[in-house]
Amino acid sequence: MISLKYLTSHTLVLPFRTMACARSNCNLRALGYIDALILLAAVCAGLYTCWVHTRDATIIVLVICGLLIFAFCGMLYYYFGLVDISTSFTHLWYGCLLGLIAFTNRPSDHDIPSTVTDALLLSSLIFKLFWSSVQRVCGYVTHTSCLLTSIESFELIGFAIACVISTSSMVSMWLLITAFSFTLMAVRLKALLAIPCFALFITLSAGFFFTALEVPLNPYALSCFVGRIAIDPILDIYFCGLSTMERWDCMFNRHRYIHKLILLLVYSLEISFAFLAGHVTVNHEEWYFAIPAYLLFGFLWISLHIVFAITTWTFANKLSECNRTFHSVREDSNKSLSTVMASKGVRYFAMISRCLVASAVASTLLLGGVSWQNHNADFIACLLIVLPIEALFHGVLHELGSTLGGTCTGYAVVGPSAFCRSDGSALLLPSNAMEEYSNRSIGLLNTMQRFFVYHMIDIYSCDFSTSGLALNSLESKLKNFFARRTPDGPRFDTYIMYYSGHVNPVGDWALADNDVLKFETLLEWWGDANDESGARLIIVQDCKTCGQWLKNVQRENEHCLALQSFIMSKSTDPETGVAMDNGDFTREWVDFNCSKDTDITWKEQGRKIKAIYGVSSKWSEFNFHKPTEADIEEHWQHNFPRITHSLIKILNIPSVMDLFSYCYGCFSCFRRWKMKWLPPNVVNTGHGFKLVRS
Known part of the structure; x- marks a missing residue:
């Protein structure tokens, strides 16, 4: 009898443990559906509030289109198993509706619909933070190399569509959305300057950009949108266990023409920023101070960004050379791209170049401070675009210089x-x-x-x-x-x-x-x-x-x-x-x-x-x-134009490590x-x- 009980108990323990584990997983994953329901309730309440205050027929049209899109996504999800497509369309519409709510004129007195909407939006943000933390603590998230996830991309596109419908400053808002996208990329890739760039983005956009834009704004809806997208990249700074090469694989493993095309786009954005920085300087009230300051810091910015352009172009060539070597030997051995990059001397190049790129970032901050324009939203947005881009280049060079082996x-x-x-x-x-x-x-x-x-x-x-x-x-x-x-x-x-x-x-x-x-x-x-x-x-x-x-x-x-x-x-x-x-x-x-x-x-x-x-x-x-100061000076003199040689002394700053x-x-x-x-x-x-x- 005892043997029979022993056999029965040990036979049933595994199924019961499996059922208990499955029940626990189901309970935890149900939090994801609660998060989606709270967001849906917040969006519905926000649309109702917009309708109550504006009586705009466009809102009715958008609600009908939203219902049709949600029904279509549900059909794709349940009948055809197209999970990615249905999820992408759903978040595209979420982003569009949140943008519509964010740019709706709020009444001066907070009525009950507005209060309920604001409470639901804040609840959605808080529950998103809780659910994302639970996912990462329980190991439900599989980290991969990417700049932006599909959910983040479609929500940003939806928000950009809402800017076309709701605001007259469409171009400025698109520039700000682009700046936000680059800031998220820097945070997800754990660039060294990512968190300062994110803090600067929040400060300048909240304190100056929307003031210069002069558009009606719902801060609760905007905070919900920005927070829900930024929570995952910020949490992944701690929870993401990918190595340097794994995180940056989405950029490293690209064709050389893609790298060159990206660099040309970056250079065009840099030139646009410099043009906007000097656009208002000529007509400035105190032009006799503004113009000499712009010329002085503009010359410094141009010189250091010539160095920045040559450095990034050389890095792209080195990366293409390493990729060619890696693909040629990968089938015959178990070599990794990091081994190839170490053998090609990328570590030494990165350690010198990160100092040069850091000086370019500093010159951008100086030029932005000298030519600051409170009422020019395009200038503020361009500054917020250029800074995370340069932070990305500095981040990759800093990590390669710290992790790659020597020659x-x-x-x-x-x-x-x-x-x-x-x-x-x-x-x-x-x-x-x-x-x-x-x-x-x-x-x-x-x-x-x-x-x-x-x-x-x-x-x-x-x-x-x-x-x-x-x-x-x-x-x-x-x-x-x-x-x-x-x-x-x-x-x-x-x-x-x-x-x-x-x-x-x-x-x-x-x-x-x-x-x-x-x-x-x-x-x-x-x-x-x-x-x-x-x-x-x-x-x-x-x-x-x-x-x-x-x-x-x-x-x-x-x-x-x-x-x-x-x-x-x-x-x-x-x-x-x-x-x-x-x-x-x-x-x-x-x-x-x-x-x-x-x-x-x-x-x-x-x-x-x-x-x-x-x-x-x-x-x-x-x-x-x-690299020593002499190595940096020799590298500078051999690779950069003579006009920039006088700037070498800027980089001769004692290392913090000397204190230790x-x-x-x-x-x-x-x-x-x-x-x-x-x-x-x-x-x-x-x-x-x-x-x-x-």
Whole structure:
């Protein structure tokens, strides 16, 4: 009997839990229908109030059309399953009716219909805020990359249609709706200046725009319309979990001609703003003050916006280049667009360009303040259009500069197929062994080329010599490699050098004619080329011993270095070296860094090849290259017209981070000691590959 009860209870628990969960979900989702009903009641009450006060026959026509559209949308929804189309038409009409109510002349005394309408409109706004919060807390919202949702777009279009019917200032209202649309885009994409732009939009439109427009206005209906559209983007600032690349995918993943067309539209809007800013200045009452101020700040605005135009156009070209590269390699590998952009140096470009765009935003605010026109609604609307557009460009450059990885270049050297005796002299092998090790060396070069290509590392060269590496030739190659720079001018963030060959007992590279390359010599060449630029050098060695090189790297205090190598169990025949398996570590390390499905475990017991790495004391202080004042000045002089060169000093503003230099030093010291005494098993280099130890 007990077993039967046990079986019955456990058999029924799952259906009852499912039913309870479904009932809970249904109860929560019913809030969405309540929200729609409150909005419908508010719109109906508003239309009735408009009819009571105006007796306009147009309202009757709109009500009849609204009933027909709602009936048509219901038919599309329930009989044909066209949910998106029916929802779009419904919100189009909601926007139109809210616009009609918003621009209806209100009576001076608040009668009962007006009071009920205002209460329903505020209730609709409050319940929309509550329902949107519940949706996001319960995980009912799936975030995707978009500028505006279909609901927001159709409600804005409906409101614009209402402006044609209800107001005589149609163009000014359309400009304000356009400004509101761009502000919503900046908020949804989490641009750094989005919230200040939104606050400025609310302040200027409520305080100056509608006063200059001189149209009858219902603030409750207008607040309901603006609030219901703005609630979702504002809440998504916190609740949206999309990464930078995912959020901006709606703009990145476009054809280059679309990018260029958008930029041309932006430039035309900028020119229109400058024209409107100077339109009234000529006829200003105090023209002797207004005209010189406009000319002075206008020259500053034009100069900085020439820089803005060149910067945005160059960014569009870089984005198109990255998209072409990404689409060409996407089918052959699992690369992401962010990896491609990092390899193309977009991070460094973005870090410089965001300062330039920020200066353009500041010049727009200055020009708008100097040529401020209280009674010109078109000027106010154009200012509110231009600011969020520039904030969008600043936002994308700021996020790319903060999230993308740095640049990296690589050089691979494979030594000859011979072993060294203890005195450093070469030991020649039989012809069959020579052929075997030559094939193995060529395989190593192919493996390293795969590694470089997979991680989008700029390849300097992959060299292999069967007759031995000459010291003079290797010196020339390494010095040229260490002196390499990106196409934009600065040095690479990381230089990775691979060597597989033979070394003497202390770890120095064995070269032709009994020459050796010592660690001190290599470090001297690197120091001459690096010149305190902040770049780092990563050495990957596949040799039978790393000798003293690992300890030398760990003792280094002046440069940022890392050495990745391995320890192999002793061979049974050290004279012939047949069991050394030179190159096995390279294949395992590359497979670990280039394959997501690899089963390599560096900590497993009994491993024949045990990975080791060592880093210098400055490794924990390394950051990807940040542009200095000299870098910005050099970038400006090489890319912008001479007329703008005098404005470089405007950007030489001390960084806020300088105030926290002491705190940064404490954190660096902590990270340095942690790396020394508790080194992690895996170190992420920031380029997609890792240093490992067993």
